[in-house]
Amino acid sequence: MNGKHILLAVDGSQNSLRAADYVGEVVRGGPGFHIELAAVLVPPDRDIFPDPALFQAERDVRARDAAQALDTARQSLLCKGVDAAIIGTRTMSCLDMDVAGTILAVRGECGCGTVVVGRRGLSKAEEFLLGSISSRVARHAKDFTVWVVG
């Protein structure tokens, strides 16, 4: 597993931007790196948006947000001096309502040896109920490295 092949998961939040900045600092100018920027597209729940028109509108908003998150993170990396040629981008649809599981699945697909995620800084109660993507990724890590940027 190549630790210099980095999967950077972004969602447009301040935490994921911090993660992008950090990766930019570490990688810039270094040889052999590849950064795969990935945004997880979480489709709206049909039960919450029973009206097909509202469902589609929300779906479109989320797709735009994901594209925006990728673009912002890419710009951040470029600003840090990372070579555009080593940056890939992809949008992935969330599998089985599980964002962390989707990130892990994509990591397996692209063979990245490092996964980088931002940390939201949840309270214990929030983590219990809402779940922490960074904790779940770290918990299920095997044969690769996880950087959690807080």
Next chain:
Amino acid sequence: MTTVRELVERYQAKASLQSYGSVYQDTTEFMNIGNGDVIALGGRHYLVLRDEAERRFGMEDPKFWVKRCTELESGEKRILKLVFHERFNMKIGDMEVPCYRSPEKEARILDMTRGDPRFMQGFSLPDSAGNNVRVIEVVFGRRLDLAVDALDCDHPTYFAEHFPGILANFIDACEAIAFLHGKGERHGDIRRDHLFRHYDTGRYVWIDFDYTFDGSANPFGVDVFGLGNILLFLAGKGIHTAQSLAETPDGRELLAKVAPQDYSVMYRYRIMNLEKLFPYIPRALCRVLQHYAVGSEVYYESARELLDDLRPCLDGLRAA
């Protein structure tokens, strides 16, 4: 041909109806449908007796979209749940989780669990306006928490004589939730008043599946939290809080041993570490409960994980 009036008279004592109501094929305006009205649906007729209500914290909370009915063709009692797309915040401890009422979700789970005695039974069909109406069989049972409350014995006796059987049934109920999760569905509103003990079989039966919420980072977290709360109630034969312990000298003595990390991560007054209160509760079971405590570093992510820890507890109790 039998008229609706004749059907009403066949199955309903005239004295119990103030007047003959209207026949509704469109249930959109559910607030207008009340005692004496008839809902015509799928070739059947449902005489409305009253709106259902939930009794919580000593208050009756009417549910105007849920009608207790008699099916006039059979005389059977049925509950009709009409469409009410509600959005609200579910308060859990200090947190508020945005929640949604989804008839479609409940209808899907009714289809998925048809014939499964661990779930309330029923079916759904559209009314004349396309509203998804769920026709539910009344569960012939008693709320589990009330059944446990009614056991007239002290905790050591309860724990030794009743709890192993209760835990076995509760594990079965957790399996039912794990089954839903395996199908990508959530119960959505796991509370102890949504679990019934069937009068005939003694099995536990889940009711009410229409809540849902947005939870892509931890899709089953709210359900897993609900299961822990019920387990705490069952193991402790009630919920034990700092306030309730402080009421007696013995309680105050126990309370002195309770540390901040022993309380629920969501409800900071509920004691999760029952080992401090009932030292004869096996450590393995206390450890399961402590996954819901402030002191825990790792929380259950699924009902399956909870079950993996809970089954050995039952084996241990049976072997003891």
